[in-house]
Amino acid sequence: MLIFINSCTWLDESEHQKIIEQYEVGWNDLESNRAILKKVENSENYYNIIVSDYVFAVGHNESYIIANQHQNFNAETNYYLIDINKKKHDNSKGIHGPLNKAEFEKIKKKLNIENLNFDMIFKDKPRSAKSK
Template sequence: MKKTNLFLTIIFAFLNYSCAWFEESEHQKIIGDYEVGWNDLESNRSIHKLIKNCDGCSEVIIENYVYAVGHNEKYIIAKQIQNFNGETRYFIIDIKKNKISSQKGIFGPLSETEFEKTRKELQIESLKFDLNFSQKPKS
């Protein structure tokens, strides 16, 4: 009986003090294996690529803080603001090239001028940012 009570006390303490049970998060599918989201803090919002055959596993493709995302069948575009200097950087993900390796098919970080030039070269000028979040995340 004492062993059971001790075991239950340890389990209760673990569950009560474990941060994993209280973490907030938000994730939104972009397209295919890609999602934009955060764990713990909204300021951690980034673009992730889900890892096949691994439930709940993902790889960060574009680090925080991502505040705008757009996509079509071939490309994902994103705006990222750097927390330390407030500079906006732009990214373009070529979904087909990135399918094989998460390190391929990513244009960026780009300045706004470089971003517009690359969009023109890829013929995706009409692609809009359709997922928009606050530029100043809650910490």
């Protein structure tokens, strides 16, 4: 029985892509769990969730990460901006969001990053567990 339980972990699906430094966009078990994660220091397999599911677009430069999210699978898009440098110095700071489109564009303009675009684009809606 123990062998069967342990062998089930081999069936878990996941996908992770590095964004920058310790940041990744990824999911475990279900694509609908896609989030922005930050590796815990001195750890191989532990992450802090920075923006929860469902993240469907990400962009970045050396100072900022931007993301689009559909929280709880609703149609409304939430926007996030992560200030990488502020997040390095104080884990509780550096995240702007959830924002609406107008708030997001205003912050991008204030930070002079209007040209920062989404370059990691995923499905707007994840495939459901039933469609596997």
